[in-house]
Amino acid sequence: MPPDLSTPTPLAATSGATMEFPVYAPGQAIDAEGYAVAPVRRGIRPRKRSRLQRLLIGLSSGTLLIIVGGVLGLATLLSPIGARRAARAAAEQELASELEPGERVLGRAYVSQRNWWDNLRESFGVLAATDRRLLYVGLPPAPWFVRRVEGPPELRSQSFQYDAPFVADARRLFLGLTRGVLVRTPAGDVAFLVPRGEAARVRDIERVVERALAARTEAQEREQLARSAPPPPPPVYGTHTVRYGEAVTSIARRYRTTPDVIRQLNRLQNDNIRAGQRLRVPIPPGADSLATRAAPTGARPQAITY
Known part of the structure; x- marks a missing residue:
């Protein structure tokens, strides 16, 4: 015969005291009020990092950003292998087609440009001094994200006529780190970078431009004198x-x-x-x-x- 659970059962202790346990009927809810139930935690509890560890992690992140920035800077400053030779060849062909009938090239040199609209990427070309003008033909840098279109490349051409006011000065560009030629015009300044081996050719171009501008000034003075009235004869x-x-x-x-x-x-x-x-x-x-x-x-x- 099973024991009757409806009555409390005394528990005998060694000291002779008794302890009674509460008796719950089947289906009766247990009143848990007043008991602090801790939340259930899952996974591994993260370990607290020391100050030295946090410093090393921060330096590692900064170093990674510096490396990424350096790679992007080198990609901007450096040109692809073979781009310079291909651009010069294309510019030479375009220069021959840009010349007018009877126009002669008196000096030429290989130069380059870095413009802000090209993200300071270098574009290579040819700077030529003819008997009529100063002419530049260059190939712009290839775009980064646009797919290359099949066909002949689109070249850039800049012309400075001798009868228009402009001045060509040889100076240091980019904080004095690079040799260059600065062409000053009323519309704005145009800068050309000069490689180390092209300095002598650029000086020849400057001499041609100086002689042409001096001849233009003398021609304007003669024309002005011819238009003016003749001076009166000396009195007798x-x-x-x-x-x-x-x-x-x-x-x-x-x-x-x-x-x-x-x-x-x-x-x-x-x-x-x-x-x-x-x-x-x-x-x-x-x-x-x-x-x-x-x-x-x-x-x-x-x-x-x-």
Whole structure:
């Protein structure tokens, strides 16, 4: 016969005390109020890192960013292998087609450019000085994310006419680290980078440009002089002997001048003159043969008697 569980069962202890356990009926809910139930944790509890470990992890992340930035910088500054040779060959062919009939190339050099719209990637080309202009033909760098289109490459061309105002200065570019040529125009400055082996050719191009610009300036001055009116002929002076009854006013009227001119030429303080006095007078245009043979300014005057 099974034991009756509805009555508490005493538990005998060694000390003789008894302890009673609560009795629950089947299906009765257990009242757990007042008991602190800890949340269930799953997985492995993370270990707390020391300050040295956190510092090393931060340095590792910064080093990784520096490496990635360095790789991107090298990809920007360095050009693909063979790009320089291919670009120069294409620029040489395009330069021959850009020349006008009768235009001659007096000097050329291989240069490059770095523009902000190309993300400072280097584009290679040819800089040529002709007898008419300064011409640059270059191949832009290949795009990074755009698929290359089949066909001839699209080249860039820049022309600087000698009859337009521009100045070509050789100087250091990019904080003085690279040799270059800076072409200053009213529309803006254009910079070209010069490799180490092309410095002598670039100097030859500068001489050609300087001679062409000097010749253009001389031609403009000659044209301006030709358009302007010819200078007046130098004045011619003669000598007049005063007769009885003549005055400064009548003498000035005879020689188509003013009394002030007669006074200045002879340093007269007033209009008092006497018969037989010799006065220096200007010879008017269209005078007689003796007057036209009179001496010019600064020469010894000849006597003219009326």
